[in-house]
Amino acid sequence: MNWRSLGDVLISGVTIGSVYYIIALGFTLVYGVGRVLNLAYGSFFVWGAYVCWALTAGFARLPVIVGGLIAVPLLFMLGVAVDRGVVNPLRKRPEFDFSVLLATLGLAMVLDNLALAIFGPRPKALPKFGEWRLELGGFVLSAQALIIIVFAGAFAVALALFLQRTRTGMSIRAVAQDPTGARIVGIRLNRVYALTFGLSVALAAAGGILLAQRFFITPLGGWSILVKALIIAVAGGMGSLKGTLVAAFALGMLEAFVGWQAGLLWVMPFWFGVLLAILLIRPHGLFGAAGRRV
Amino acid sequence: MIRRRAYVIAGCIVAIMAVLPLITGDDTYTMRLLLISMVWGGLALSWDLQLGYAGVFNLGQVGFFVCGAYASGMLTIYAGVSPWLGMVAGAAVGGLIAVALGMACLRLTGIYIALLTLAFFEVLGPLLTVGRPWGTGGKSGLLPIPPLSWGGQPFSVYDPLQWYYVALGLLIVSMIVVVVVVRSRIGRGFIALRDSESLAQALGVDRFRSSLAVVGISGALAGLLGAFYASYQGVLSPRLLGLDLFLFLIIAIIAGGVGKFPGAVIGAIAVTFVTDSLRPTGTYRLLILGVLVVVLVMFLPAGAMGGLDSATARIKRWRTRRARPPVVDVDLKEP
Numbered sequence: 001m002n003w004r005s006l007g008d009v010l011i012s013g014v015t016i017g018s019v020y021y022i023i024a025l026g027f028t029l030v031y032g033v034g035r036v037l038n039l040a041y042g043s044f045f046v047w048g049a050y051v052c053w054a055l056t057a058g059f060a061r062l063p064v065i066v067g068g069l070i071a072v073p074l075l076f077m078l079g080v081a082v083d084r085g086v087v088n089p090l091r092k093r094p095e096f097d098f099s100v101l102l103a104t105l106g107l108a109m110v111l112d113n114l115a116l117a118i119f120g121p122r123p124k125a126l127p128k129f130g131e132w133r134l135e136l137g138g139f140v141l142s143a144q145a146l147i148i149i150v151f152a153g154a155f156a157v158a159l160a161l162f163l164q165r166t167r168t169g170m171s172i173r174a175v176a177q178d179p180t181g182a183r184i185v186g187i188r189l190n191r192v193y194a195l196t197f198g199l200s201v202a203l204a205a206a207g208g209i210l211l212a213q214r215f216f217i218t219p220l221g222g223w224s225i226l227v228k229a230l231i232i233a234v235a236g237g238m239g240s241l242k243g244t245l246v247a248a249f250a251l252g253m254l255e256a257f258v259g260w261q262a263g264l265l266w267v268m269p270f271w272f273g274v275l276l277a278i279l280l281i282r283p284h285g286l287f288g289a290a291g292r293r294v
Numbered sequence: 295m296i297r298r299r300a301y302v303i304a305g306c307i308v309a310i311m312a313v314l315p316l317i318t319g320d321d322t323y324t325m326r327l328l329l330i331s332m333v334w335g336g337l338a339l340s341w342d343l344q345l346g347y348a349g350v351f352n353l354g355q356v357g358f359f360v361c362g363a364y365a366s367g368m369l370t371i372y373a374g375v376s377p378w379l380g381m382v383a384g385a386a387v388g389g390l391i392a393v394a395l396g397m398a399c400l401r402l403t404g405i406y407i408a409l410l411t412l413a414f415f416e417v418l419g420p421l422l423t424v425g426r427p428w429g430t431g432g433k434s435g436l437l438p439i440p441p442l443s444w445g446g447q448p449f450s451v452y453d454p455l456q457w458y459y460v461a462l463g464l465l466i467v468s469m470i471v472v473v474v475v476v477r478s479r480i481g482r483g484f485i486a487l488r489d490s491e492s493l494a495q496a497l498g499v500d501r502f503r504s505s506l507a508v509v510g511i512s513g514a515l516a517g518l519l520g521a522f523y524a525s526y527q528g529v530l531s532p533r534l535l536g537l538d539l540f541l542f543l544i545i546a547i548i549a550g551g552v553g554k555f556p557g558a559v560i561g562a563i564a565v566t567f568v569t570d571s572l573r574p575t576g577t578y579r580l581l582i583l584g585v586l587v588v589v590l591v592m593f594l595p596a597g598a599m600g601g602l603d604s605a606t607a608r609i610k611r612w613r614t615r616r617a618r619p620p621v622v623d624v625d626l627k628e629p
Contacts, residue, residue, distance in 0.1 A: 037405055089592060098351065099591055101408065102548060106587025109541055113581035223537065227416040230409045238406075265424050272417040276398055279410070283402055 007139040009256045015145045017252025018152035019210045023225060024232035024244045025159065026203030032239035033176045033196045035097060036087060039104040041204055041229060042222025043111035048075050048205020049212040050115055053124050064127045068209045072202050079201025082107065083194040091193070108222070116219040123216030126209070144213040155206055159199075160241070172196055176239075224268070231271050235278050237288020246286060296476055296555050299606075300599070304469055304556040307563075311462055315455060325454045329526075331566035332461040333519055336468035338546045338558035340515035343472050346553020348484050348508040354395065354411035355516055356540050357418045362388035362517025363524040363534070364422065367439045368429055370525070377442045381521040388517015389510050396509040400502055419535040435531030439524050457526050464522055465559070468515055472555060475511055480504045538580075542569065545583060548590050551597025560598055 023045065030036050048071055054060070055067035062070070086107060090099045130143035163169040174182040175192045183189055207225070208217075215221070232251055236243030251271055258270045278286060311332060318324045337359055344350040362384030369375040369383050399410040426432030441449045442460065449456045475481050483504050486494035495501070524530050542565060550561025572579040594601060 031405070037408060086588060086592070093595070095595075097405065098345075098552075099595060101351065102544065103588055103591040105541065105544060106584045106591065109537075109580055109584025109587065111584075113577065113584060117577055117581065220537070224416065227413055231413055234406060234409050263424075265420050268417045268420045269424070272413055275410070275413060279398065279402075 005260070009260045010253075011139065011141060011145055013253035013256035014249070015148050015252075016211070016214070016255060017249035018149050018156075019207050020228060020232055020252050021245055021248035022152050022155045022159075022203050022210075023207035024229045024236070024248050025156065025241070026200035026207070027229040028233040028236075028239055028244055029203070030196050030200035031233070033172055034087075034193045036100050036197065037097065037104070038197075038200065039101060039226065040082075040108035040111060041104075041200070042224070042226030043108045043115075044075060044079065044201045044204040044222070045208040045211075045225045046115060046217065046219065046222040047078070047111060048072065048208035049126065049217040050119055050124070051075065051205070052209045052212070053119075053126055053217060056127050057124070058119075064129060068206070071209060072205050075205035076198040076202040079198035080194045082201070083197035087197060088190060088193065112219050112222070119217075119219065121219065123218050125216055126212040129213060148210045148213055151206070151210060155203065159203070168195070227268070228271070231275050233285075235275050235285055237282075237285030240285065240287040243285055243287030296473060300555050301473075303599075304473075304559070307556060307559055308462070308466055308469075311465070315458060322452070322454060325458060327566060327570055328563075329454055329458045329461045331563045332458075332465045333523055333526075334543060334546060334566060335559035335562035336465045336519050337516055338543050338550070338562045339468045339472050339556065340512040340519075341543060342547050342550075342553065342555075342558040343475060343512045344508055345547060346551075347476055347481060348505055349488065350400070350505050350509060351405065351408035352411045352509060353408050353540075354415040354418075355512070356535060356543065357411075357415045358388040358392050358513040358516040359520040359523070360418060360422075360530075360532075360534050361391045362520030363530050364430060364436065364520075365517070366521030367436050367524040367530050370440050371436070371438075372429060377440055377521075377525045380525065381518055384521025384524070385514040385518035388520060389514030392513020392516075393506060393510040396506045400505045400509065415535065415540070419532040422532045422535075431530070433532065435529050435533075436524075437529040439528050439530065441528065442522075442525050451528070460522065461526075464519055468519070469556060469559070471511065471515055475508060476555065480507055484508075541580075541583065541587075545587055545590075547597075548587065548595075549597055551599030551601075552595075554597060554599035554603075557597050557599035564598075 027038070027041055030038055051074055052064070052067045052071040055062050055070055056064045060067075086103055087100055090096055090103060093099050128144055129147040132143050134141040134146065161169075163173060171182065171187045172192055172195065174185070174187055175189060175196075179189060182192075208222075211225075228251075232244060232247045235251065236245070236247030251274065254270060254274065255267045258264075258267050282288075311328065314328060315325065318328070337355070341352070341355040344352045344355070365387035366377070366380035366384035370377050370380045375383070395411065395414055399407050402410070422430045423433050430436060441451065442457070443449060444456065483494065483499040486497070486499055487501055487504075543562070546561035546565045547558050548561070549565055550557030550559065569579065569583065572582060575582065590597070596603070
């Protein structure tokens with residue numbers, strides 16, 4: 001076994017693991033708070049990358065970090081609008097779970113094909129964050145990998161602080177625990193739902209921009225991300241932040257190793273096998289408790 | 295629950311489909327469209343049995359269809375089995391895989407089932423692609439799958455008439471299976487669970503076992519249809535597991551009415567022709583279909599059959615109001 005390539009694989013695993021963490025976080029957040037299973041999640045991921053591409057390489061020639069910092073708030077607003085326009089009207093229905101599944105599925109079709117119509121089927125490459133690299137005792141840490149890890153970490157920490165320390169964050173957690181109770185103490189549910197949906201879309205978009213450093217952007221690229229986000233969320237225990245963290249890094253590492261040894265096509269079968277194994281032993285995921293949310 | 299009206303509509307669909315070749319028999323294109331709409335109708339019906347009646351959010355139904363298709367295709371190509379036996383094998387494989395997947399996920403709550411079955415659906419394509427050394431044909435596809443035959447004479451590739459009536463037969467089989475399941479002890483158990491979960495469970499309705507039975511039966515139906523599809527097309531590729539068919543069937547089920555027999559069949563036939571007429575719009579076709587899904591879910595959640603129900607209810611109310619003698623409004627208060 002080649003130790004240098006093993007080091008590369010480890011770095012690669014940590015890099016994708018950190019992005020998977022924020023992606024899965026957005027997915028599990030919106031499910032934990034609003035019981036929304038968002039099948040358009042992968043499409044928002046792709047749109048984040050496309051908006052950033054349009055701002056940098058495509059039309060306006062902004063530096064890529066500025067483009068990203070503009071794209072993420074834009075996608076946040078798109079998320080709020082989608083919640084207000086599509087998801088919220090369904091909330092009163094008795095079969096909300098199922099309706100929202102179908103509505104977001106339709107939305108995913110709309111978003112994907114809109115991207116196809118606007119940006120075309122050719123894969124797009126986002127400009128790199130930087131060309132320099134760090135050499136540490138033979139291991140090479142590229143600028144992209146470092147910046148991906150730093151940004152993903154910053155997002156994760158910012159979200160955790162927001163949820164733990166601010167009043168708005170606390171109201172989000174209150175709604176996750178008990179919507180009726182939260183309403184009694186004067187929290188406006190619709191606002192919290194819209195905010196959470198927007199936050200989740202923003203996390204997906206941030207993940208899309210970060211991963212576009214390593215992969216090309218394609219109109220249908222979001223579906224594998226959706227499946228990965230849900231495998232991570234379920235394997236870690238839906239709504240458990242610690243579980244999501246462990247599952248994201250473990251599965252990111254698995255992906256790097258399987259991709260290295262067997263080829264990228266084997267990644268999904270391996271992920272699925274791990275998921276089945278976890279669920280057979282712990283039906284609510286690694287750190288999930290029965291009936292607990294966020 | 296299935297109303298008497300639903301049986302009449304189902305009978306009408308079968309009758310119309312049976313005589314349509316007399317009118318369109320020469321038009322091969324329309325015949326093929328009608329034929330495939332019946333296959334999708336059967337598949338949508340079997341899916342709706344889980345989504346609408348059993349409340350199982352299975353998103354992997356197309357996976358069972360593809361498993362049945364590949365099982366039959368590989369058996370007929372490599373083992374030289376007759377395609378008719380291949381259909382039996384397809385049903386068996388579809389049912390077995392459905393039961394295996396069901397055992398893994400049906401003890402969980404609804405959303406987890408949706409996640410796991412979607413993961414199964416997404417993972418099947420890569421598996422079939424890397425399975426090339428084991429004879430799945432890989433990316434380029436599995437071919438040539440032998441056609442069905444009758445009396446030693448294989449069905450014509452150019453004239454779809456024989457295929458058409460086999461597809462009609464399969465549609466009838468799907469309808470009968472769905473009706474029998476819904477009216478059986480299992481189907482009544484699901485109605486009881488929906489009305490009062492705890493009472494039904496106290497009376498001995500086992501959600502897990504009933505769901506497993508429904509998923510197995512509808513997986514077998516999907517496998518059967520898949521095997522027919524394999525033989526009819528003569529070639530299979532993992533592209534079937536793309537989003538097109540998946541979304542197409544979902545739209546068919548919503549448009550027809552979730553859990554409203556035989557809405558899924560009506561939806562499948564309608565959506566087949568709608569998507570075909572949208573063909574000139576090219577890339578915008580799926581965009582239009584997506585908008586259609588969102589609009590349907592938001593404004594017509596009960597689909598065509600549900601719309602029919604509420605329309606007849608409205609007419610009935612209007613009639614009874616008219617039939618009633620006029621109410622004389624007596625004002626008792628003195629001015």
